[in-house]
Every structure is written in C-alpha cells, then in structure tokens.
Amino acid sequence: MIRPADAAVLIVALVALVVWGFFRARATRDLSGFLVAGHAMPWPVVAFSVMATQASAVTFMATPGQGYVGGLSFVQFYFGLPIAMVVLCATLVPVFQRLRVNTAYEFLEQRFDGKTRTLAAGLFLVQRGLAAGITLYAPALVLSVILGWGIGMTCALLGALVVGTIVLGGSKAVAHAHALQFSIILGTLALTFVLVLRGLPQGMGLPDALVVAGAAGRLAAVDATFDPASRYNLWAGLLGGFFLQLSYFGTDQSQVGRFLAGRSARESKLGLLFNGLVKVPMQFFILLLGVLVFVAYRFEPAPVFFNPAEAARAASGPFADDWRASEHAWDAARADLARALREETAARRAGDAATERDAHARALAADVAASAARTRAVAAIQSTDPNANTNDTNYIFLRYVLSHLPLGVVGLVLAAIFAAAMNSSMSELNALASTTVVDVVERLRPGADERTLLAWSRLATLFWVVFAVVFAQFAARLGSLVEAVNIMGSLFYGTILGIFLTALFVKRAGGHAVFIAALLGEAAVIACWKLTSFSFLWWNLIGCVLTVAVAAALAPWLPRRIPT
Amino acid sequence: MSHEKRATERAQAAQDGSWARLYALVLVALALDIALLWWLTERYK
Numbered sequence: 001m002i003r004p005a006d007a008a009v010l011i012v013a014l015v016a017l018v019v020w021g022f023f024r025a026r027a028t029r030d031l032s033g034f035l036v037a038g039h040a041m042p043w044p045v046v047a048f049s050v051m052a053t054q055a056s057a058v059t060f061m062a063t064p065g066q067g068y069v070g071g072l073s074f075v076q077f078y079f080g081l082p083i084a085m086v087v088l089c090a091t092l093v094p095v096f097q098r099l100r101v102n103t104a105y106e107f108l109e110q111r112f113d114g115k116t117r118t119l120a121a122g123l124f125l126v127q128r129g130l131a132a133g134i135t136l137y138a139p140a141l142v143l144s145v146i147l148g149w150g151i152g153m154t155c156a157l158l159g160a161l162v163v164g165t166i167v168l169g170g171s172k173a174v175a176h177a178h179a180l181q182f183s184i185i186l187g188t189l190a191l192t193f194v195l196v197l198r199g200l201p202q203g204m205g206l207p208d209a210l211v212v213a214g215a216a217g218r219l220a221a222v223d224a225t226f227d228p229a230s231r232y233n234l235w236a237g238l239l240g241g242f243f244l245q246l247s248y249f250g251t252d253q254s255q256v257g258r259f260l261a262g263r264s265a266r267e268s269k270l271g272l273l274f275n276g277l278v279k280v281p282m283q284f285f286i287l288l289l290g291v292l293v294f295v296a297y298r299f300e301p302a303p304v305f306f307n308p309a310e311a312a313r314a315a316s317g318p319f320a321d322d323w324r325a326s327e328h329a330w331d332a333a334r335a336d337l338a339r340a341l342r343e344e345t346a347a348r349r350a351g352d353a354a355t356e357r358d359a360h361a362r363a364l365a366a367d368v369a370a371s372a373a374r375t376r377a378v379a380a381i382q383s384t385d386p387n388a389n390t391n392d393t394n395y396i397f398l399r400y401v402l403s404h405l406p407l408g409v410v411g412l413v414l415a416a417i418f419a420a421a422m423n424s425s426m427s428e429l430n431a432l433a434s435t436t437v438v439d440v441v442e443r444l445r446p447g448a449d450e451r452t453l454l455a456w457s458r459l460a461t462l463f464w465v466v467f468a469v470v471f472a473q474f475a476a477r478l479g480s481l482v483e484a485v486n487i488m489g490s491l492f493y494g495t496i497l498g499i500f501l502t503a504l505f506v507k508r509a510g511g512h513a514v515f516i517a518a519l520l521g522e523a524a525v526i527a528c529w530k531l532t533s534f535s536f537l538w539w540n541l542i543g544c545v546l547t548v549a550v551a552a553a554l555a556p557w558l559p560r561r562i563p564t
Numbered sequence: 565m566s567h568e569k570r571a572t573e574r575a576q577a578a579q580d581g582s583w584a585r586l587y588a589l590v591l592v593a594l595a596l597d598i599a600l601l602w603w604l605t606e607r608y609k
Contacts, residue, residue: 075601082594086587214608221601234598269583276590280597 002147002402002410009411013184014418018164020180039100041261045179046271049258049427050249051279052178052185056135056424060185060417063283065393067290068297071218073232077537078283080241084249085276087242089269091504092250097265103438104256104500111503113511114443119518120499121439123492124253125432131488132428132464133471136162138394139421140472143414145309145395155472158418162425163465174426175261181419188416189286191409192401196292199404201299201342208345209295215360216298216367218291221284229533240537243544247493251500253431254424293400299338304330304377306395310388314377317384326380330373337366429468433460490536491529494543495521501544502551513554514547521547 002010041049066074092104101107105124109117140154147154200209213219223233230236249255249272262268304327305311314323344359381388401413437457442448448456495518502514509517525543528534534542 072601072604079594079598082590086590089583090587210608219604219608221605222598273586273590277593280594284597284601 002414003407005407006411006414009408010414010418013412013415014161017177017181017184017415017419017422018161020177039097039260040263041175041267043262043267043270043274045175046259046262046267047274048182049175049178049261050255050271050275051282052182052420052423053254053258053427054248054424055182055185055420056139060286060420061139061394061397063286064290064293064397065395067218067287068294068396069290069393070232071213071216071291072221072284072287073223075221075280075284075287076223076232076234076237077241078245078280079234079237080239080243081245081279082276083238083242084245085272087246088250089272092500093259093268093272094265095504096256096260097262097268102260103253103435104251105253105435105439108499108503112499112514116499116511116515116518117439119515120251120496121435123496124251125435127488127492128252128254128428128432129464129467130471132425132432132468135425135428136421136468137472139417143417145307147414155469158421158425159465159469161418162422162429163462174430175258177426178258178423181423184412184419185416186282188409188412189289192405192413193285193289193292195405195409196289196296196400199296200292204299204345208348209292211348212295212298212341212345213291215363216294218294228538229535231535231537236535236537240535240541243497243540244490244493244537247497247540247544248489251493251496252489253435254427257431257434258427290397293397296400296404298341301331302334303399304374305381306392306399307389308395308399310381310385310390310392313388314381314384319380319383322383323377323380326373326376330370330377333366333369333373337363337370340366425468429461429464432464433457436460436464487529487536490539491525492522492543494525494540494545495547497540498544498547498551501548506548506552506555508559509551509555510559513558514551516554516558517547517550520550 063074096104096107099107099110103121105117105121108120136158137155140158141151143149144151144154197206197209210219223230224235225233226235227233228236249259259268259272262271303311305314314320317323340359340363344356344363347353347356347359378390381390398417401410405413434457437453437460441456441460442453445452498521499514499518502509502517506514521543524546525539528539528542529536
C-alpha cells in the first residue's frame, strides 16, 4: 500500500489533469472542436499530444523493465520513426490538411470510393476497439497489484477519468491534457533518473555503472545482423519499424486525429518532426533508466520474481517448499554477486588486473547460479498455477520506485503512470468516436445537423468506453495480451498503409483495384503470421508492398474513374 | 507570367527549401543517434 502523502500527491495530480483539460476546452460546442480540436492547435501542443498518445502506461512501466531485462536493444524498434515522420510530412499531412478532413478515411472516399473508405475504417475500428480494452486494462491490473486495490476499482477510476475529459471537452481537452500529462511524465522520468543514479552504491558513478551494465550485456544497443526472425535489430528497426510507424502515424486515427488538430499543415508538420527528432534519444534514456535499476539491484537484495501477487501465490501454494528453496538459492547467489562486483570495481579503480579478473570470474559464476535459482522459482509459480503470468517485466520499475524513492516522489511517479494510461486511452477513444461518427453515422444519416452529430460523438465515446471496459474483463493474461496488441496492429497496419500509398502514388489505380489488392495483401499478412517465422515488424512491410504492387498491376484493367 | 505569380512561385520554392533542410536535419540526427549507440555497443562489449 502507498503512504498517505503519496496518495495525496496522486489524487491532487489526477484532479489537476482532468480540471486542466476541461478548463482549457470548456468552449467545445462544435463538431470539429470535438473531433479534431477545431484544427486550431499550435505545433508544441501537437508534438506533445502525438508523443503522449504513443507513450502508453504499459510503455512507461515496461520500457525501464525492458531495459532491465534486455538492455538497450529495444531502442532499435524506434529507428524507423524519424524517417516515417519525414515521409509523412512530405506526403500525407499536406493532403489531409488541404482537404480539411476530420478522419484519415474520409480522404479514401474522395480518392477511391465508399467501399474502400469503409474497409479501411472497419479495419481500424476492429483493431483499435479491441486494443482499447487492453490499453485500459493492462495498467489497471499492474496498479491494482502494486497498490493493493481491486482491479475493478483501478479500471473504473481510469475509465471515469478518461470519459470525464473526452465527453466534456472532446479532442481539444485531450490535446491540452496531453501537453500537461506528458510534461509530468518527462519531468518525473528525469527526476527518477537522477535519484536512481544517486541510489547506486557509495562512490559509484555513471562510468562504473556502465562498465557493470556492459559486462552483463545490457549496453548492446545496435545489432547489425540481418535475421528476419529476430525481433530487434538494425534492419528490422529501420525497414519494418519504418513501415509500422508510417502506418501508425499516417493511417491510425488515434494519431491522425492528433496532428490534424494543428491549425495548419505547418503546425502539424513541425509537431511530427519534433517527435522524429526527440523520440530515439528519449527512448534511449528511458531504457538507460532500466539499465541503471538493473545495476542498482546487482549490489543489493532483489526479489526473485517482481510480480508480488504471483510470488505470494507460489509462497503459500502446494509448491511452497520449491519456492522457498529457490528463494534461498537466489538470495545466496545474489549476495555472492554483489560481493564479487564490489571487489571487481575496487580492483579496476586500483589498477589491480589480477584481482579484477578473479572477481569478474566469481561474478559470472554467481550470475549463473542466480539465473538457475530464478528458473526454479518461475517453475514453482507455473506448477502452482499453469495459467500464471510468468512475465514480470512490467513490475520491475514500479517495485524499485515503491521501495527506493522518497516520500512524494512515489505519488508523482504513480500519477505519471495514470497520466500515461489516460493519454493513450483518450486518443484511442476520441479516434474511435470520430471514425464512428464521420465514417459511419454521417454516411448513414447524411442530413444530420451539427448538434445531432455532436450528441452522437459523445454517445459513441461512451459506447467505446463501455466496449473497452467489457472487453478488458476478458483480458486475464496481461503479458501475452500486450504482445497480442502489437501483433494485432501489425496484422492490419501494412494493408491500410498500402491503400493510402496507392492513393498517393499509383495515380491510375481505381477503387476496385485497391480493394482487391487490400484483400490480397491482408491474406498474405495472415499467411505470414500463421505459416512463417517472420517477426511482426516485417508484416507491415509485406502487407504494404503487396497492396501497392497488386493495385499497380491491376490499374490498367481496373482504372480510376475520373468524374465528368 | 505575371509578377505576382512569379513572386508566389519564388515564395513556394523558398518554403520547400526550408522544409527540405528541416527533413535533412531530422535524418542527420537519426544517423548521429545510431552512430553514438553503435559506439556505446562497441565500447562496453
């Protein structure tokens, strides 16, 4: 449980976030204001809103955890993003802003036909609607375990905060809330970075910490090996990552809605380019924070498993003896490791190479023993409950924060996590409502006036929140479902991007050609998923290239109908 | 071509040029990021 002072900081911060967003958007009475903030935001607000949308709570909690477990290699996932921002600014942004569309899919009807627009909007609604449940549920579950609150309570609290902001203030409130939320997140991360650095053993600075982390393989940031089955390497990041980020930012309404809020193409482009400039360094520092937590735990006792709920179940279950034995073995091995590392660091400073080599060998041996003990502990968890979640990455950073950071800062970090959870949920739900109203309701009721459509927008937001909360109740397996969200996105993004790129670059292709191409592209992606070992980043490239190529090949037979 | 049209075209070209410089800045920054991360990988291997 958290301390009263931290709870007070958390509550004050949450109330401030909602009041700020609502206060800045209290005049939102028109549909455009509700859907795309009236196309009136300056570029810094666009930039923060775009970045806040991508940085979900799971990302916030999992990225330092990822740094702890796998080191810096995850940073390669973002290498394609700056290139995608440049391509997006040079192609789609000017078109969207010139046509003054409210959703990305409106453009497809103007360029192709109604069925292509419906196909793209439908793929988005299915994919994003399901993902919205996980976006809400995943942080709610982690927070409920860490804070000792019920999952229903954290889920309902997050849902209420999100609904309160969107239904009352619409996209304008989302954009302003994002700016404040993301500032809190960045400020908190910077403060935590300094505190973690100061929490390292006496006399140990960043250079020593980097040596310890490097020896454990945590600073291997770039891997230039070309291997389609490997998830994170330079080529997957640059090529697969480029197509994933281009699809996400260019065709996913939760991002398109953010940059369409810019008051002109210039503001939208500056916001996106700022994101391209700072994303890789920002992710590097968040991962490095996890690496520093890893180093800090090398010198002090650490739990054998970071999810306290699963650990408690194993400790009181039928395999409690196995669990306790593995815990003892872990504690002993980690104590040896800390001793050896201290000696190694002291010997390196003194220039005593022989002692350094000996201590290094003992550290390696202790590390192997600790790994074996953890494997046994995980086996005990699995024996206790075969459905238990054995991935504890998301809990590492929070466990460190709760046990090491000073009073008040813990509340601030928790507020930042709630803020991150609200960020992505708000963008998703606002985008789902926009697409439902603009691409479905407006087409079914062509003569509806603005007031009716605004009422529909609020109703659609409520519908998608309820849908997300209901779907979240089925989300029992956090780790696998978070992975499933990424895989689900990559299943559709390539094809949707292919439709948009065909619209821009295959001038002769008509609606029938791109529709058939999209169906074939989607079938190929599903075949890749089911029948090959290609990692999910590559599916985006395959779906996109195939859709554009088939549409181009069919264009002479199924050409574009030029209106007379 | 009228004077006004030529002035508009010149302004457009200047604007395109400044965007191109901004795009190049973002891509050069990415190349620098990758180079620094590569150095870090090799330095602490």
